[in-house]
Structure formats: C-alpha cells, structure tokens
Amino acid sequence: MAVPLIAARGIVKSYGQVEALRGADFSLETGEVVALIGDNGAGKSTLAKILSGVERPDGGTVEVEGEPVAFGSVEEARGAGIETVHQDLALCADLTPAANFFLGRERLRPGLLGLLGVLDNAAMRRETREACERLGVRLASQSAPVSALSGGQRQGVAVARAVTWARRVVFMDEPTAALGVVQTRRVLDLIRTVRDSGVSVVLISHNMQDVMAVSDRVEVLRLGRRVARFDTARASMEELVGAMTGALEQPADVAPIEGDRA
Numbered sequence: 534m535a536v537p538l539i540a541a542r543g544i545v546k547s548y549g550q551v552e553a554l555r556g557a558d559f560s561l562e563t564g565e566v567v568a569l570i571g572d573n574g575a576g577k578s579t580l581a582k583i584l585s586g587v588e589r590p591d592g593g594t595v596e597v598e599g600e601p602v603a604f605g606s607v608e609e610a611r612g613a614g615i616e617t618v619h620q621d622l623a624l625c626a627d628l629t630p631a632a633n634f635f636l637g638r639e640r641l642r643p644g645l646l647g648l649l650g651v652l653d654n655a656a657m658r659r660e661t662r663e664a665c666e667r668l669g670v671r672l673a674s675q676s677a678p679v680s681a682l683s684g685g686q687r688q689g690v691a692v693a694r695a696v697t698w699a700r701r702v703v704f705m706d707e708p709t710a711a712l713g714v715v716q717t718r719r720v721l722d723l724i725r726t727v728r729d730s731g732v733s734v735v736l737i738s739h740n741m742q743d744v745m746a747v748s749d750r751v752e753v754l755r756l757g758r759r760v761a762r763f764d765t766a767r768a769s770m771e772e773l774v775g776a777m778t779g780a781l782e783q784p785a786d787v788a789p790i791e792g793d794r795a
C-alpha cells in the first residue's frame with residue numbers, strides 16, 4: 534500500500550474553552566476525492582485550516598507523503614502543493630479578480646532593456662478569464678474589484694484560483710454553497726477533472742447529493758473526532774447521515790481501509 538498523501542493523527546485544537554478537534558484523524562490518498570462531512574461545529578473547517586496552514590494544531594501529527602510537516606503559514610502549505618477554497622473564500626474584496634488570482638504569484642514580463650520586472654497584466658487577466666470561463670463564470674468587467682461580483686462569481690474565482698495552483702491537494706470548504714444548479718454541476722465536473730489529473734480533492738459539504746455524486750471516500754467527523762469512513766460506492770445516504778448524527782454508532786464500513794493506519 535502506498536504511503537498516504539496526507540496522514541493526520543490525533544489532531545487537537547481548542548479556541549479558548551471550545552474544543553474544536555479532540556484527537557481527529559484524517560487520511561487522503563493521491564488522486565482521490567474525499568468528502569469530509571459532519572454536523573455543524575464538528576470541526577471540519579478547523580481540520581481543513583490546520584492541513585492548509587491557516588491554523589496551528591495544539592497537538593497531533595501531520596505527514597505529507599510520509600514526511601512530518603508543521604505548516605507555519607498558508608504559503609508553506611502552498612509550497613507543498615496544497616491549496617484551499619475557504620468558506621469565506623479569502624479573496625481581497627478591493628482587488629480585481631486577476632489580482633486575487635495572482636496574489637503573491639504575479640506574472641512578470643521583460644521591461645525596458647529586456648529587464649524582467651513589469652507586471653504582465655494582460656496575461657494575468659487573460660488567464661484569469663479563461664480559468665473562470667472553464668467554470669462557467671463570465672466576468673463582465675476585469676477592472677471591477679471582487680466586491681462588485683455576485684456571490685456565485687466570487688465563489689467561481691476562488692475555486693478557479695485554487696485548482697489552477699494546486700499540485701497535490703485542493704481543500705474545498707462548501708464550494709457550491711452560493712451556486713445555482715448549472716454552476717454547481719460545473720464545479721462537480723471540475724472536481725472530477727482535478728482528480729483525474731492526479732490532484733486530490735477534499736470536499737467539505739453539507740450537500741449529501743454532491744457528496745454521493747463526486748466523492749470516492751467519505752470521512753465523518755463528530756464532536757472533533759473521526760467516527761466513520763466509507764467507500765462512497767458502498768455507502769447509502771442514510772448511513773452517512775447516521776454516522777454524522779451519531780444514530781449509527783458503528784457503520785459496517787468504519788473499519789480502517791486496509792493498510793491505512795492513519
């Protein structure tokens with residue numbers, strides 16, 4: 534069995550008196566879509582933030598391809614090929630879509646005398662427009678700030694940005710929450726395309742239809758711990774919901790998938 538792409542064990546994280554994670558485990562293989570599900574407050578976003586460098590855990594270990602990591606920042610996680618679409622989208626409202634897309638990764642072109650150093654705004658706008666259009670998001674104006682976009686358009690920009698830059702993993706925290714039917718279908722198609730290109734996707738979603746439609750596996754968090762894991766093809770929606778709520782204490786497929794000790 535190959536070494537997991539990500540193996541998190543015993544992750545603990547408190548915010549003041551609130552224990553968001555109480556020894557949570559999580560694992561992810563290369564080229565799979567894992568849905569991370571759980572009731573409100575189960576700790577899904579907190580786990581995603583820890584694995585993408587936004588937050589530091591109070592305890593536990595994280596390995597990427599068998600190597601221990603302790604991301605001190607989002608940039609460090611990005612350096613390891615991990616991108617995130619956060620629930621709050623983490624876009625800079627005052628900047629244009631292209632400026633958001635290329636923040637910290639600006640494209641340069643040769644300036645006077647062939648010196649490198651002039652922002653290649655035309656290329657950045659074109660690439661941003663193309664990436665968004667692949668998701669069905671048409672940006673009427675490239676010069677308007679992100680704050681002028683609709684919720685669905687903002688979500689499209691954030692998703693397009695993450696999948697463009699990710700080399701190993703994209704975490705998507707409720708990526709279809711603000712989207713209509715057609716755009717939702719496009720995001721789900723995109724998740725499959727990303728997976729087929731060898732990049733893993735972690736989908737956090739309350740939408741069980743999306744989860745059933747697009748995930749290969751499901752990991753269930755409850756009260757800050759992983760309580761169940763399923764192969765999606767062998768699970769029913771009732772089993773997933775039962776594991777989330779605690780109605781089903783030990784679903785049939787809770788046993789660790791063979792060879793995985795995470």
Ligand SMILES: Nc1ncnc2c1ncn2[C@@H]1O[C@H](COP(=O)(O)OP(=O)(O)OP(=O)(O)O)[C@@H](O)[C@H]1O
Nearest residue numbers: 548551552553571572573574575576577578579580
């Ligand atoms: N920055 C924070 N400060 C204080 N408490 C927090 C913070 N972030 C999360 N929490 C708390 O930690 C717990 C887990 O929250 P988290 O957002 O990880 O859950 P979730 O499973 O993603 O929930 P939801 O589905 O509602 O988004 C909750 O009780 C939440 O109120």
